[in-house]
Amino acid sequence: MLTIGQLARYVGVSTKTVRVYHAKGLLPEPERDSSGYRRYSADAVVELVRIRMLADAGVPLARIRELGSTPEELADALQQIDAGLTARIKGLRDTQRRLRKLAAGEIRILPANVEEHLAGLPALGFTDRWIAMERDLWIIVYATHPDLADTLFQDQAQSLTDPDLRNLYLAADHAHDLDPDDPALIELADRIVAASIQRYGTEPPGSDADPAIPDLLQNTLNAASPGWQRLDSLIRSRMADAGFTLRTTSDDSHDG
Amino acid sequence: MLTIGQLARYVGVSTKTVRVYHAKGLLPEPERDSSGYRRYSADAVVELVRIRMLADAGVPLARIRELGSTPEELADALQQIDAGLTARIKGLRDTQRRLRKLAAGEIRILPANVEEHLAGLPALGFTDRWIAMERDLWIIVYATHPDLADTLFQDQAQSLTDPDLRNLYLAADHAHDLDPDDPALIELADRIVAASIQRYGTEPPGSDADPAIPDLLQNTLNAASPGWQRLDSLIRSRMADAGFTLRTTSDDSHDG
DNA sequence: CTTGACCTTGCCCCTAGGGCAATGTCGCAC
């Protein structure tokens, strides 16, 4: 008869594995010899090979234990396991495909149409710096307001088809490099506020949802350059004068 | 800015997962707001997506942490991971193939030639009972003496090509159903011992290695029927008389 | 003011075993 080591070596597992299977009730404890060693018959080999085959297929041991009753439900279970394997193979292939995209730098975090929109911005004259900021902005908008984000994005994308609005955005982009005291910032702020009122009235889309979005924009801009910080400040004061419903958060909880 | 829940939902993981990644140093701890909540920027989303992509590919978290230094060694690592994925897909497909064999009952525990030998026995007139016994026997021989087993098996397979020997084995098979007192058993034992001496002299192959194999045969036979038990007993006493080197184990350590 | 949905940390649980310790046993060599 076989010792635990012989059994384990023949099937290609460790003795520990065999003991674990005993402890979990997968493999019945065999008789012990006079010194307390386990002694296995050939049946144990067959059973252990069966268990290993299923375990290699990723079947949890607890499920393997439940498995062995009637032949038809065993066949059923085997079919399920087979289907699970097929699914896992497909999943791994998908992962591999995505991983290759990651290696190629084509990582996709935003919806495809947003990525396309961002990809089209350089041709319109926007700086990489502005595009990066917009990208971060959309990531956070989609994360915080998945329901509103598409609407907001459609509006934004559509507004760039208007040459006047597009020029305003371009001007805001390049305001990054302006001195905070440059009077051009004042003029730009006036034009932006006027265009906003013309487009939205005093109730911009999403403003009733959460102050996080304008706040976020503010913080992103402020952190980037003194020029943008000044521009943002000017826009806010002018919008408040115009009766815009911008609930400003006054606490320090959104610093960063 | 994002709370941990928003970040987790957007990327499709649990908040616990994000905290684990902080604890393991995979994702830097973000700033806290005034109430101690973590506040994430868009960078964290990008980083978390990257981590999840690698983790989904089965890369251990500890390795993901080491990963991000220079671009060329990152590309190298990605290629290794890709190769690992390919290997795992292949492994799963192999598993699936073996599992289907298991479902079809074509499970392979013994070497292919032994299985073929066993598969040929019914056509020679052996009973299923005998074949099952021989199968168990070979499993244990291959497990306990992988070095000798092939030699022993070749000898056994070759001996069946001799019609006289084959008839002896067939007679032993059918002795299962004989009464222990049947005189045919005595005659059969005599013929078996004579044939053994003619084939091997008094030193059968493997007998110098371990008493386990004849013991095993003995126990298997004895457990099966009174007829076989009597036959075994007769053979042993005659072989001992003939000076056969059968070291009999007298202790009780191989019961079962 | 309460309620429910969040967030915080800390703790134990899981799988499928690996690895170690302390101890007992086997078979071989001296």
Next chain:
DNA sequence: GTGCGACATTGCCCTAGGGGCAAGGTCAAG
């Protein structure tokens, strides 16, 4: 009979990648 190396026994702690719960703090709404 003594020693040695290989093997066996049980029990305990460890791993990765979280899950789930407890006990508490926070936030916005009714």
